[in-house]
Amino acid sequence: MATTQSTNLAQDGLAKRSMRDIARARLPDGKPDGRIADDKAMLRAARELTKDLGEANPRIYWPDMLACVIIGYGAMVGAILVENVWAALGLAAISVLAIYRALMFIHELSHIHRNALPGFRTAWNWLVGVPMLTPSFMYEGVHTLHHNRTRYGTKEDPEYLPLARMKWWSLPLFVLIALLAPPALLLRFAVLNPLSLVVPKLREIVWQRFSALSINPDFRRRPPEGDLKPRVLKQEVGGTLWSWALLASIALLGWKPFLVALAIFSTVAVFNQVRTLVAHLWENEGEPMTVTAQYLDSVNVPPPSPMAAIWAPVGLRYHALHHLMPSMPYHSLGEAHRRLKANLEADSTYHGANHPGLRPLVIRLSRATMSRRA
Structure with missing residues (x-):
């Protein structure tokens, strides 16, 4: 298979240039070259191998999501009820990790076919999306x-900022602003929505x-269409x-349950923001990019990295x-990565x-940001 892929590279006119050189391609001003020719051999291998x-397995999705919900909310209740501070912190940490993983299923909902997992979208929304004030409509269509x-990577991309080409203070600000996400969502649904x-x-x-989980401050969402409207x-x-x-609940139960839940949700938001920080290299400045250039601007952290499954679930x-x-x-995706790694040449x-x-x-x-301090 590796020999076949090498032959395909030559046929595509890409063998004359090392793929490592392509990965490092830069324009004279130092920007990444978004015009990198598409590596057709890689794209074909990704498709054929x-x-x-491609089929979503309900026997994996349902137990995974439900286990995260049970563990996450159960640990949250424990963190609220126990008196020992260290026990409360330990339970809160467990709650953060479980709820974070449960929340990340919103990413799957934006891609899987609506008929692939009957009932899963509805269940996720009422178990995770609505309680976390991030229902799936805030990601679907965005x-x-x-x-x-x-x-x-352009100005029309709701999930892209050229962070690598911004000032040094943009990174800590990007992460810390996530702490405000839960209060902002509470304001959005409790006050702004009915008003x-x-x-x-x-x-x-x-x-x-x-109404969109975006990081591009210039993004403006268009009105919902089709079957998204009733779901919204x-x-x-x-x-x-x-x-x-x-x-x-503050009047009924006091401040502690509310504040503990808010702290857990805010920590989940920070975890997700850190993951977002390294999901791409963020080196593009608005120019259209080929598929290969987009791929190289994105990030895989495959095994043996031991913690990636936790911070990027x-x-x-x-x-x-x-x-x-x-x-x-x-x-x-893990199996797909193993196949591509095994069948594509080292370069x-x-x-x-x-x-x-x-x-x-x-x-x-x-x-990259520190180099722009001047």
Whole structure:
């Protein structure tokens, strides 16, 4: 198979240039070259070697998600009830990790076919999305724009900022601002959502600017269409009623349960923001990029990195591979990676997006921003 792939490289006109050189390609001003020719051999291998891995398995999705919900909420209740501080902190840590993993299934919901897992989307929303005030409508129809071949890395991409080319203080600010996400979502659903029903202009603002899980401050969301519209209505009503219940619980149960839950949700948001920080290299400045250039700007952290499955759960450790095959279910990405790694030559472009771990990625990004302190 490796010989076949090498032959294909030559046929595609890419063998004359090392894939490692392509991975490092830069324009004269130091920017990444988004015009890198697509590595057709890699793209073909990704398609042909993984044909049998595209079906979402309900026997994996359901137990995984439900176990995270039970452990996450159970540990949260324990953190609220126990008197020992260290025991409470330990239970809170368990709750953070479990709820974080449960929340990351929203990424799967934005890609899997609506008929692939009957009932899973609804169950996830009422068990995770609405209680976390991040129902799936806030990602559906948004995240797929990030995968659009002509929008990735441009000003029309809701999930892209050229962080590597921004000032040094942008990185800590990017992470710390996530602490405000839970209070902001509470404000959005408890106050702005019902108020916008009687103030049409406010409704337009709420939808365009506060109804998408995006990091691009210039992104404005378009009105929902098709079967998304009724789902938005149900999930917004659910979010508003739940947010009112949370606020009412302060009068009934006191501040401790509310504050503990808020602290756990805020920590989950920070975890996700750190993962987002290293999901890409963030080196593009708005120019359209080829699929191969997009892949190389994205990040895989495959085994043997021991912690990646924790800070990048539900397949997100294979984020670059996910950009090659967006509809592949999370439980198949590990096997897909093993097949591609085994069948593609050592100088294949595929290996250019594989990184050893979180720390080297943070250091790389930090160095890039520090070089712009002047």
